[in-house]
Amino acid sequence: MSAHHHERTPRGARFDQSADVLVVGAGPAGSTAATYLARAGLDVLVLEKAEFPREKVCGDGLTPRAVKQLIDLGVDTRPEAGWLHNKGLRVVGGGTSVELPWPELTSFPPYGLVRPRRDFDEMLADHAVAAGARIAYRTAVTGALTDERTGRVVGVEARGPEREPVTYRAQLVIACDGVGARTALSRGIAKRDDRPLGVAVRRYYTSPRSTDDFLETHLEVSDGSRLLPGYGWVFGMGDGTANVGLGILSQSNAGSGNYRTMLRDWCASMPPEWGFTEENAVNDIGGAALPMGFNRTPVYADGLLLVGDAGGMVNSFNGEGIAYAMQSAALAAATVVQALARPEGPARERALQGYPAAVRAELASYYRLGNRFAHALRHPWLVRTTARYGLPRRRLMAFLLKLLANLHDDRDGDASDRLFEVLLRLTPALSEAPPSATRSHRHAKPSVAGRDAA
Numbered sequence: 001m002s003a004h005h006h007e008r009t010p011r012g013a014r015f016d017q018s019a020d021v022l023v024v025g026a027g028p029a030g031s032t033a034a035t036y037l038a039r040a041g042l043d044v045l046v047l048e049k050a051e052f053p054r055e056k057v058c059g060d061g062l063t064p065r066a067v068k069q070l071i072d073l074g075v076d077t078r079p080e081a082g083w084l085h086n087k088g089l090r091v092v093g094g095g096t097s098v099e100l101p102w103p104e105l106t107s108f109p110p111y112g113l114v115r116p117r118r119d120f121d122e123m124l125a126d127h128a129v130a131a132g133a134r135i136a137y138r139t140a141v142t143g144a145l146t147d148e149r150t151g152r153v154v155g156v157e158a159r160g161p162e163r164e165p166v167t168y169r170a171q172l173v174i175a176c177d178g179v180g181a182r183t184a185l186s187r188g189i190a191k192r193d194d195r196p197l198g199v200a201v202r203r204y205y206t207s208p209r210s211t212d213d214f215l216e217t218h219l220e221v222s223d224g225s226r227l228l229p230g231y232g233w234v235f236g237m238g239d240g241t242a243n244v245g246l247g248i249l250s251q252s253n254a255g256s257g258n259y260r261t262m263l264r265d266w267c268a269s270m271p272p273e274w275g276f277t278e279e280n281a282v283n284d285i286g287g288a289a290l291p292m293g294f295n296r297t298p299v300y301a302d303g304l305l306l307v308g309d310a311g312g313m314v315n316s317f318n319g320e321g322i323a324y325a326m327q328s329a330a331l332a333a334a335t336v337v338q339a340l341a342r343p344e345g346p347a348r349e350r351a352l353q354g355y356p357a358a359v360r361a362e363l364a365s366y367y368r369l370g371n372r373f374a375h376a377l378r379h380p381w382l383v384r385t386t387a388r389y390g391l392p393r394r395r396l397m398a399f400l401l402k403l404l405a406n407l408h409d410d411r412d413g414d415a416s417d418r419l420f421e422v423l424l425r426l427t428p429a430l431s432e433a434p435p436s437a438t439r440s441h442r443h444a445k446p447s448v449a450g451r452d453a454a
């Protein structure tokens with residue numbers, strides 16, 4: 001279907017443009033979904049509110065789980081292609097530090113990566129365009145468009161580059177619009193309060209810590225009086241700067257200003273030779289929420305799929321979101337390709353229910369475990385005990401790394417992989433929305449199935 005012509009629907013509404021599938025947002029979730037959809041021969045149009053390249057507040061760190069997604073997508077991850085490679089995670093706490101190499105696994109590569117999101121997101125968006133997707137930049141979606149007769153999502157409303165109102169039509173809409181989740185909110189799909197929410201802040205500093213072949217995390221972060229549930233990071237960017245930040249499980253009594261102060265104070269407690277000072281700061285402190293553990297459900301209802309941060313898919317063990325944005329995007333794209341090959345109606349709908357089912361199969365047990373972990377982290381003794389007694393025990397820490405970064409082999413793994421599997425099995429899977437909730441939209445309360453999960 002071609003762009004730039006006006007169409008009329010049976011209901012008489014005018015559409016400025018149409019596509020088979022609309023993707024809202026060109027972050028890692030949106031560009032990944034668009035790439036797979038375009039490769040399958042679908043006409044996919046991505047609507048992105050920003051002009052690229054653009055900054056995205058992030059730690060810029062990728063674990064082997066994210067690297068696997070990049071490799072699946074056909075992205076060149078060699079150092080020659082502009083990536084800074086790392087070998088593992090350095091964990092600092094309790095007066096010691098331990099370097100934990102990424103595990104040797106069948107399912108994941110043995111290296112992680114660092115790349116500024118400014119580059120990373122542009123590269124992925126270009127990858128989607130090279131695969132045949134179209135992207136409209138400076139186009140901000142204001143809400144989903146609902147067919148009043150059927151209650152289904154049939155497109156989106158947006159504002160174009162000159163702030164002019166524009167409408168787009170498609171058979172399906174994939175919301176990849178990040179933590180703000182404008183599209184889902186316009187359908188009344190609200191954030192769940194029974195799932196953990198984190199907050200993260202970061203800043204770049206010119207620093208001798210710029211080159212490091214380990215991602216470094218610090219377990220003990222305090223606000224001056226008490227230990228906080230979260231961690232600090234120092235990720236060398238390889239360009240003379242380091243990305244320094246804090247990720248903390250959200251406390252109701254701390255506003256974003258407090259988190260900025262916490263980061264400043266934490267930087268001041270670091271060795272002076274690292275240079276995390278105001279003079280060396282490259283930018284202002286930026287922060288955003290980390291929507292964790294499926295905190296927005298249902299992830300599919302009435303023609304709208306939620307992917308990545310829009311579906312609250314950040315890992316509550318470690319605050320990592322890029323790998324899961326890409327993984328859920330791949331699952332959503334595969335589902336959509338199958339669905340659109342079926343006639344409209346119940347058969348197609350059945351295929352679309354495959355998306356929540358696939359997300360559940362791949363992630364629900366782990367996320368449920370993570371949500372429990374996030375809950376337990378609120379007890380400072382746990383962090384203290386881990387730092388003091390856990391860090392010196394390498395085998396325990398190697399297992400914790402697998403657990404925290406969700407890296408294990410589910411077949412033919414070693415003893416720690418089997419222990420990981422046992423933990424997953426002991427944690428009954430979270431359930432997503434029951435089918436009945438998928439018919440409701442606006443004003444409807446999202447499902448609370450699996451409410452006990454967090």
Ligand SMILES: Cc1cc2nc3c(=O)[nH]c(=O)nc-3n(C[C@H](O)[C@H](O)[C@H](O)COP(=O)(O)OP(=O)(O)OC[C@H]3O[C@@H](n4cnc5c(N)ncnc54)[C@H](O)[C@@H]3O)c2cc1C
Nearest residue numbers: 025027028029049058059060061141178200308309321322
């Ligand atoms: C401080 C901080 C540090 C982090 N560090 C890491 C890390 O080191 N590693 C990691 O894996 N994860 C990290 N995360 C999490 C990670 O940033 C997110 O999980 C990830 O970006 C989610 O990808 P996404 O594509 O779902 O959403 P986003 O990356 O947020 O992309 C959403 C896109 O949609 C666009 N958009 C939004 N609203 C609209 C609209 N209405 N219309 C059109 N377009 C719209 C935005 O401009 C954006 O381009 C961090 C997060 C924070 C806040």
